[in-house]
Amino acid sequence: MNAQVNVLVAFYSRGGSVEALAEAVAEGARLAGASVRVRRVRELVDQETMQLAPGWIESAARMNQTYEAPSLDDARWADGLAFGAPTRFGSAASELRAYFETLGDLWLRGDLAGKAAGVFTASSSPHGGLEATGLGLYPTLAHLGMIIVPTGYGHPSLFRAGTPYGAATVSYGAERRPPTEDDLVVAAYQGERLAGVAAALKAYRSQIGPPPT
Numbered sequence: 001m002n003a004q005v006n007v008l009v010a011f012y013s014r015g016g017s018v019e020a021l022a023e024a025v026a027e028g029a030r031l032a033g034a035s036v037r038v039r040r041v042r043e044l045v046d047q048e049t050m051q052l053a054p055g056w057i058e059s060a061a062r063m064n065q066t067y068e069a070p071s072l073d074d075a076r077w078a079d080g081l082a083f084g085a086p087t088r089f090g091s092a093a094s095e096l097r098a099y100f101e102t103l104g105d106l107w108l109r110g111d112l113a114g115k116a117a118g119v120f121t122a123s124s125s126p127h128g129g130l131e132a133t134g135l136g137l138y139p140t141l142a143h144l145g146m147i148i149v150p151t152g153y154g155h156p157s158l159f160r161a162g163t164p165y166g167a168a169t170v171s172y173g174a175e176r177r178p179p180t181e182d183d184l185v186v187a188a189y190q191g192e193r194l195a196g197v198a199a200a201l202k203a204y205r206s207q208i209g210p211p212p213t
């Protein structure tokens, strides 16, 4: 990769599955030569609600110490953006959606148009909605004018893990299984591919004018 490229990995995670994928996506992008920022969106609910789920407060505190919250500047800075969220009742966690909804001003200015973007997710069961979650995020990326970069079947591990829409892992409920080696390989591949496409799109983006008024 010749051009300097910036990649933002913005995720929400409660139990660590999506966090592990986020780190692998980031690592793949770094290996491709990108500068990477990894950010965790914050909780939307109060402490009383968080206390109902054992370990939630502790894991949120740990992750919030490790990762800054994503900002508008992070999205502006990035040439490629990877968004990760757990599957919640068949679609992406609201915490990530809330971040998207802060991006209205950037959307209005066309600041995100032509940037490469991808998605990744976790669920507790293999047919609990992984693919629906990935696909459900695509319209938002399209509205923001981003160029959606799917994982496809560009790596052999995609025949054993992930989805063609983005990296994924299954945690199997109370078993809390961490991502498999193949899950992480797919996520790293996604980061590498996103960085490569983001770099290739830089020349195109320099030709895009401001959005029509």
Ligand SMILES: Cc1cc2nc3c(=O)[nH]c(=O)nc-3n(C[C@H](O)[C@H](O)[C@H](O)COP(=O)(O)O)c2cc1C
Pocket: 012, 013, 014, 015, 016, 017, 018, 019, 086, 087, 088, 089, 090, 091, 122, 123, 124, 125, 126, 127, 128, 129, 170, 171, 173
């Ligand atoms: C409110 C809620 C809704 C969930 N909905 C689904 C679901 O629809 N399908 C599924 O397979 N798992 C569902 N899960 C399980 C999570 O997707 C799963 O535990 C995932 O690994 C969490 O990712 P994390 O460890 O990064 O937080 C749900 C969990 C919660 C708390």
